[in-house]
Amino acid sequence: MEKQLCEEVIGIARNAGEFIQQSRKNVSTRDIELKGLNDLVSFVDRMAEQLIIEKLKPLLPNAGFLAEENTVEQEQRNFLWIIDPLDGTTNYLHGVPCYSVSIALLENNVPVLGVVHEINLNETFYAWKKSNAYLNGKEISVSKVAHLKDALIATGFPYTNYSRLKEYMQVFDYCMKHTHGLRRPGSAAVDLVYTATGRYDAFFEYGLNAWDVAAGAFIVQQAGGCVTDFSGKENYIFGKEILATNSLIYDEFYRVIAANFNC
Numbered sequence: 001m002e003k004q005l006c007e008e009v010i011g012i013a014r015n016a017g018e019f020i021q022q023s024r025k026n027v028s029t030r031d032i033e034l035k036g037l038n039d040l041v042s043f044v045d046r047m048a049e050q051l052i053i054e055k056l057k058p059l060l061p062n063a064g065f066l067a068e069e070n071t072v073e074q075e076q077r078n079f080l081w082i083i084d085p086l087d088g089t090t091n092y093l094h095g096v097p098c099y100s101v102s103i104a105l106l107e108n109n110v111p112v113l114g115v116v117h118e119i120n121l122n123e124t125f126y127a128w129k130k131s132n133a134y135l136n137g138k139e140i141s142v143s144k145v146a147h148l149k150d151a152l153i154a155t156g157f158p159y160t161n162y163s164r165l166k167e168y169m170q171v172f173d174y175c176m177k178h179t180h181g182l183r184r185p186g187s188a189a190v191d192l193v194y195t196a197t198g199r200y201d202a203f204f205e206y207g208l209n210a211w212d213v214a215a216g217a218f219i220v221q222q223a224g225g226c227v228t229d230f231s232g233k234e235n236y237i238f239g240k241e242i243l244a245t246n247s248l249i250y251d252e253f254y255r256v257i258a259a260n261f262n263c
Helices: 004-024 045-055 088-092 165-178 188-197 209-223 250-261
Strands: 035-036 039-041 064-067 081-087 101-107 112-119 124-129 133-135 139-141 152-153 181-183 204-207 226-228 243-246
Touching: 004 045, 004 081, 004 101, 004 124, 004 204, 045 064, 045 081, 064 139, 081 088, 081 188, 081 209, 101 188, 101 209, 112 133, 112 188, 112 209, 124 209, 133 204, 133 209, 133 243, 152 165, 152 188, 165 181, 165 250, 188 204, 188 209, 188 243, 204 250, 209 243, 243 250
Parallel strands: 064 081, 152 181, 152 204
Antiparallel strands: 035 039, 081 101, 101 112, 112 124, 124 133, 133 139, 204 243, 226 243
16 A cells, blocks of 8 residues: 555656746746745746645545645644645756655654655655665665764755754854765755765754655655654654764764754
8 A cells, every 4th residue: 555655656746846847947037936034936836736736635535735835725634745846946946956846644643655756867765654765766775874074964054044053053063074074955855865865974954844854854764764853852844953864873963963952
């Protein structure tokens, strides 16, 4: 059941990706709206979300939805789809090639399915309950890097909430000096699945929403990684902070996070 459902969701994510990419040439500056500080949206985000929701509804008729653009009434039910139709909208609108479709399914608030489709490279990352993690049909796993000094770290810069910027920059400073470096592609969902497949060894960010992380975090876990909030607990989907690593450097990186964020 879960595998078949995941295959259906993969198709939906890919179809949405095709629509997003085909629409790129039709987006102009007059189509860009500002939802909040540095928070951009266009008709493409909304239409992609509508396409995804209409395709998901028949798969689990009693499921609720939590979607970024609010094109459907949000309902809390036993099954909950969490959708980001276009993660990396700012990249997309500026022509920077890193953005994705992210779809997760929660059962009683526990993730049971995740799909992230990176549109530009046509890479689809996915996993379902009790499965391994996959990229375009091939099994993936987190890296085997054992020390933070050998790790490549992904992050996302705060863009609306600057209340913890000092603490964030302290961790940023530490990582600049004590790791192989930091990367900021601009899509948290992509950051997470790149961690799942070992391209990155860890990812951290605060100020994120559930639709940014739900699918990618689940895929990291199914790929053998560790995912928590900054307190080392499990409130990373709705708690607006996330630390995701391979299984070997988690303790070392968590100590850095906890010391600087006073957790």
